[in-house]
Amino acid sequence: MRYNESVQLLQLNGKAGVSIVKFRYERVKKVILTIVREAGILSYEELASRSAGRLSHIDGNNNWYMEEVVTDLEARGQLKCSLNNGQLFIKSVN
Numbered sequence: 344m345r346y347n348e349s350v351q352l353l354q355l356n357g358k359a360g361v362s363i364v365k366f367r368y369e370r371v372k373k374v375i376l377t378i379v380r381e382a383g384i385l386s387y388e389e390l391a392s393r394s395a396g397r398l399s400h401i402d403g404n405n406n407w408y409m410e411e412v413v414t415d416l417e418a419r420g421q422l423k424c425s426l427n428n429g430q431l432f433i434k435s436v437n
Contacts, residue, residue: 352411353418361411371412374398376435379422384434387413387424 350368352360374397378390385393390413391406398405413433416422423434 352415354414355418357418360415363408363411367408368412371398371408372416375409375412375416376421379433379435380437384432387431387433390433 348365349362350365351362352368354360371394374394375390378393378397379385382389382393391409394409395405398409413422413424417424421436423436425432425434
């Protein structure tokens, strides 16, 4: 994989989001999907907590990457996010 390849993220409103380096996107995506599939459903805070150690090697703000990739995966139909009593919950669609 070339280090200058990037992925255009999607937003829920159908517009294009930011672009991030592909190898970072793939790593964050894999971690998020693994955690969500293992848990079934979990809060955003729990996802952030569980992913922190697995993403510690990524340069930059891990929470920002996680938030952007969660939004992208929801826009792509791979995750479902819902509010319950003011708390965001995430589950896998697959």
